[in-house]
Amino acid sequence: MMTEMNDLCTAIRASRGILLTTHCNPDGDGIGSQLALYNALQAGGFPVRMHNRDGVPRIYRFLEGSSLVGRGKEVPAQDVDLIISLDAGSRGRLGYDDSLFAGRKLAVIDHHASNSRFGDINVIDTMACSTGALVYQLIQLMDLSLSKDSASAIYVTLLTDTTSFHNASTTPEVHELAAALLRAGAEPWPIARSVYEDRSRACFELQVRCMQTLDLRHQGRSAWMHVDERMYKDTNSDGEDTEGLIDLGRAISGVEIAVFMRPGDDDHSWKVTFRGKFDTDVGALAVSLGGGGHRHAAGCTMQGDYDSIRNKVERAVEACLG
Secondary structure, three states, rough: OOHHHHHHHHHHOOOOOEEEEOOOOHHHHHHHHHHHHHHHHHOOOOEEEEOOOOOOOOHHOOOOHHOEEEEEEOOOOOOEEEEEOOOOOHHHOOOOOOHOOOOOOOEEOOOOOOOOOOOOOEEEEEOOOOOHHHHHHHEEEEEEOHHHHHHOOOOOHHHHHHHOOOOOOOOOHHHHHHHHHOOOOHHHHHHHHHHHHHOOOHHHHHHHHOOOOEEEEOOOOEEEOOHHHHHHHHHHOOOOHHHHHHHHOOOOOOOEEEEEEEEEOOOOOEEEEEEEEOOOOOOHHHHHHOOEEOOOEEEEEEEEOOHHHHHHHHHHHHHOOO
16 A cells, blocks of 8 residues: 555655545545545645535534535636545545546545445555545655644544444554544543534434434344435435444344435435444445445445335345344
8 A cells, every 4th residue: 555655645745736526415524534634735836626525514504614615516726736536435426527537647635445445546544444544644655734723623533433432443553543543632521512413403303204214124133214305304414414323223132234215406316324243244235235334334325216225235234134
């Protein structure tokens, strides 16, 4: 990986215009990685901008630089010659037309095992706890300043991708990195409060409706929940308010796979999210359904109506559980 990291450093130093982007429906790792790298590069005098197809979720807008992220499928990139993709497993997950990438170098920074290595430069480390941890290495390698803002953004990537430091990717090295970020100015309590304890009433009303759909299958080894457009309308909520709902299913004793379904970006698709416990590999499960992710956290988007997708996913979950 260090060869690719050095290649990326060279590409950044040679670039006349850098675009940082992350995947559709971005999470804490995607946004935190993007903002951390932007703040470091901008402070270092590099020509850099940010754009995401879906912008920045509300819960991460407390991070410095979030208001500078462009939004939409159309990207103003006339002066861009280097695109850096953060935390996306495939080019399709970025949500842009192919024309954006024509004639431009594409670099990928990611830690998903299912990454398709779709860049000209691929900085992939599946052992990293988050993409933000790789951004930290890049900042150090380029001898850029690690400001409080960048440290806070990287801390968010650790916090969210390790499920608050309690999943299998939480190693001694993760805590050592967290300590370095705290020494650089990141403040754990305000960050945790912003991420986990600043939700709207609509979010909690949606949670109540979601819990009413709880369905335990496979002798209690799988937990299923979903939300639909009617629930969004009744509670005045939206897709962003579903953040963390799947963890309610995973927390149930005996559950090995939690499944959460919500409407996709069009009328004929559903987003399916998986969380696993113990030795269950939901990353492989997601890949079998056209998606990807990690061993214990993954997902996919499927075309069709709820019932047909649910039946197909149930068969895949049954095969995964053995």
